[in-house]
Amino acid sequence: MPTQLRPFARRLRNRIVSHDLSRLSRSVRKEGLTYLSPAKLLRIEKALQSVSDIEGDFAEFGVALGGSAILIASQCQARQIPSQFHGLDVFGMIPEPTSEKDDPKSKSRYEAIKSGASCGIDGQQYYGYRDDLLADVKHSFSRHGLIVGENGIFLYKGLFENSWPTVKVDRLAFAHVDCDWYEPVAYCLEAIAAKLSPGGVIVIDDFHDYGGCRTAVEEFLSQNPAYAFEDGANPILRLKA
Numbered sequence: 376m377p378t379q380l381r382p383f384a385r386r387l388r389n390r391i392v393s394h395d396l397s398r399l400s401r402s403v404r405k406e407g408l409t410y411l412s413p414a415k416l417l418r419i420e421k422a423l424q425s426v427s428d429i430e431g432d433f434a435e436f437g438v439a440l441g442g443s444a445i446l447i448a449s450q451c452q453a454r455q456i457p458s459q460f461h462g463l464d465v466f467g468m469i470p471e472p473t474s475e476k477d478d479p480k481s482k483s484r485y486e487a488i489k490s491g492a493s494c495g496i497d498g499q500q501y502y503g504y505r506d507d508l509l510a511d512v513k514h515s516f517s518r519h520g521l522i523v524g525e526n527g528i529f530l531y532k533g534l535f536e537n538s539w540p541t542v543k544v545d546r547l548a549f550a551h552v553d554c555d556w557y558e559p560v561a562y563c564l565e566a567i568a569a570k571l572s573p574g575g576v577i578v579i580d581d582f583h584d585y586g587g588c589r590t591a592v593e594e595f596l597s598q599n600p601a602y603a604f605e606d607g608a609n610p611i612l613r614l615k616a
């Protein structure tokens with residue numbers, strides 16, 4: 376497709392997919408709370424439906440402004456099976472991609488963020504430059520009827536490797552891994568796999584966007600043959616029941 380037609384084609388595809396999205400997904404996009412495309416949000420919605428009878432909590436690694444987290448937490452709260460939502464993030468500047476397995480695209484994206492030149496969604500301030508991102512995210516949750524710290528909805532500030540060991544969780548049914556680079560994705564996959572129920576799913580956001588994420592997932596799959604790989608905008612790893 377000619378380069379000048381790509382933004383038009385993307386907008387058209389987004390409009391078509393948006394038709395099938397829940398009102399909540401449409402709302403978090405409209406409010407500029409998520410970087411996820413309608414196609415990715417729709418796949419998350421379907422993945423969430425597919426674990427309706429699977430025991431365990433829901434988690435998101437990489438909350439940023441909270442858009443996808445609000446969708447996942449609200450589905451968690453609406454479940455028949457009692458479960459909790461755990462959202463983890465530094466709620467500040469994204470950590471550097473430190474692995475040799477990260478691609479040049481990841482490194483130049485990080486350099487742009489670090490330089491202060493990154494622009495946010497729809498011309499807003501980039502979320503990583505905000506004074507108190509966690510407070511802003513809690514506020515966005517409450518606008519959607521979700522009170523952080525109550526009714527099984529929790530947010531944890533810090534590096535995953537520091538915060539995840541403090542999270543009280545026996546089993547997971549659903550996890551969204553949206554943290555871009557090799558090291559955090561590799562860490563999260565191992566952490567989730569230790570708790571995932573049979574039939575549970577892991578949705579990977581950046582597989583087709585950043586090489587380090589892709590490598591981490593491919594390494595994980597080669598060592599964990601019990602997972603089925605369902606490709607798409609944001610691939611799903613499903614633990615065979």
Ligand SMILES: C[S@@+](CC[C@H](N)C(=O)[O-])C[C@H]1O[C@@H](n2cnc3c(N)ncnc32)[C@H](O)[C@@H]1O
Nearest residue numbers: 409410437439442443464465469534535554559
């Ligand atoms: C792409 S954003 C998440 C987008 C969000 N899910 C949405 O709906 O738009 C990735 C987030 O992961 C966080 N992150 C990346 N590596 C991390 C780490 N090692 N520990 C904690 N947070 C991390 C970043 O700070 C950033 O907020």
